[in-house]
Amino acid sequence: MTLRLQLRRFLGARIRQWRRFANEVATVGPADDYAKSFHYFGRATALMAPQGVIYNERYLSIGDETLIGPNVCLTAGINGDQEMLATPTVSIGRRCVIGRGSHIIGHWSIELGDEIQTGPYVYITDQNHSYEEIDQPVGWQTPSEGAVKIGSGSWIGANVVILPGTTLGKNTTVAAGAVVRGTFPTTWYWAACPRKCCGTIRRRRLGGGSFVSQGFFGLDLTPLRSSPQYRRLYLAALFRCSVRRRRTLLCRFNCAC
Numbered sequence: 001m002t003l004r005l006q007l008r009r010f011l012g013a014r015i016r017q018w019r020r021f022a023n024e025v026a027t028v029g030p031a032d033d034y035a036k037s038f039h040y041f042g043r044a045t046a047l048m049a050p051q052g053v054i055y056n057e058r059y060l061s062i063g064d065e066t067l068i069g070p071n072v073c074l075t076a077g078i079n080g081d082q083e084m085l086a087t088p089t090v091s092i093g094r095r096c097v098i099g100r101g102s103h104i105i106g107h108w109s110i111e112l113g114d115e116i117q118t119g120p121y122v123y124i125t126d127q128n129h130s131y132e133e134i135d136q137p138v139g140w141q142t143p144s145e146g147a148v149k150i151g152s153g154s155w156i157g158a159n160v161v162i163l164p165g166t167t168l169g170k171n172t173t174v175a176a177g178a179v180v181r182g183t184f185p186t187t188w189y190w191a192a193c194p195r196k197c198c199g200t201i202r203r204r205r206l207g208g209g210s211f212v213s214q215g216f217f218g219l220d221l222t223p224l225r226s227s228p229q230y231r232r233l234y235l236a237a238l239f240r241c242s243v244r245r246r247r248t249l250l251c252r253f254n255c256a257c
Contacts, residue, residue: 022049023049023050023070024049026050026051027046027047027048027049028046028049028051029045029046030043030044030045037057038057038058038061038062039057039058039059039061039087039088040062040063040088041062042062042063042064042065042094043064043065044064044065045062045063045064045065045066045067045068046067046068047062047072048067048069048070048072050070050071051070051071051072052070052071052072052073052074052101053073053074054073054075055079055080056075056076056077056079056080056082056089058087059077059084059086059087059088059089059090059106060074060088060089060090060106061090061092062092063091063092063093063095063096063114064094064095065094065095066092066093066094066095066096066097066098067096067098068098069097069098069099069120070101071100071101072098072100072101072102072103072104073102073103073104073105074090074104075090075104075105075106076088076089076106076107077106077107078107084107085108086108086109089106089107089108089109089110090104090110091110091112092104092112093112093113093114093115093152094114094115095114095115096114096115096116096117097116097117097118098118098122099117099118099119099120099121099122099158100121101121102118102120102121102122102124103122103123103124103125104124104125105124105125105126106125106126107125107126107127107143107145108126108145108146108147108164109126109147110124110125110126110149111147111148111149111150112124112150113149113150113151113153113170114152114153115152115153116150116152116153116154116155116156117155117156118155118156118157118160119157119158119159119160119176120158120159121158121159122158122159122160123160123161124148124161124162125148125163126145126146126148126164126165127144127164128143128145128163129143129144130142130143130144144164145164147164147165148164148165148166148167150162150166150167150168150172151168151170151171151186152170152171153170153171154168154170154171154172155172155173155174156174157173157174157175157176157177157178158176159176159177160174160175160176160178160179160180161178161179162174162180162181163179163180163181164181166180166182166183167182167184168180168184169185169186170186171186172186
C-alpha cells in the first residue's frame with residue numbers, strides 16, 4: 001500500500017468522523033436558543049443536521065416528539081421578513097417524521113396532523129403558479145392559493161407532491177411519486193401520477209375474531225393462491241402487459257399455484 005493511499009484512507013476516516021460529530025452537534029433540540037424563534041417547538045423534537053432552508057420561523061409550529069430529517073426545507077412566505085396572515089402558517093403535529101430532503105412551503109395554511117410519516121423528497125405547498133393570462137409570463141401572474149390539510153396517521157411516500165387545496169383524511173396512504181390535489185376521505189390508498197384511487201383500506205372480520213385488510217376496489221389484499229378469483233386476476237393482467245412483464249407474471253403464477 002502506497003503512502004498516498006494510506007494518507008487518503010486516514011484523512012477520509014477523520015473527515016467522516018468529524019462530519020458525524022458536526023451533524024450531531026448541529027441538530028436542533030427544544031433547549032437550543034434557535035428553537036425559541038419558532039412559533040412552537042415541541043418537547044423531544046429534533047431538527048436533524050444539516051438543515052435545509054428554514055425561514056420565518058415565528059410562523060412555523062412543530063409538535064412534540066417530532067423528527068425533522070436532514071436537508072428538510074420549512075418556509076413561510078417568500079422571505080424571512082414577510083408578514084403572514086395566518087399564525088402558524090405551517091403546523092406539524094405530534095410524533096411526526098418528515099423524510100430527508102422534503103419541502104414544506106407555506107404561504108396560506110398547511111396543517112399536518114399527528115403521527116404522520118413521509119418518505120424522502122416529499123413536496124407540500126399551498127401556493128401554485130396561475131396561467132389564466134395567456135399574454136403574460138406564468139412567473140409574473142398572481143399565484144393561486146389553497147389551504148392544505150393532511151389527516152393524522154397518514155403515510156406519504158417518497159417524491160409525492162401535495163398541491164394547494166388538498167385535504168387528506170385520517171390514515172390515508174399516498175404511494176411514491178403521486179401528485180395529489182383535491183379532498184379525499186379517510187383510509188384511502190392513492191397511487192400513480194397523477195394520483196389514482198386504488199381502493200379503500202377497511203377491515204373484514206374472519207372466523208376466530210381475526211381481521212384481514214381489503215383494498216383495490218374490495219378485493220382481498222391477501223387472496224388464497226389457489227382461488228379462482230386469484231387465477232382470473234392474473235390471466236386478465238397477462239393481456240394488458242408487455243411480453244417481458246407477461247413472463248414475470250407467468251413465473252409468479254406458476255410458483256404460487
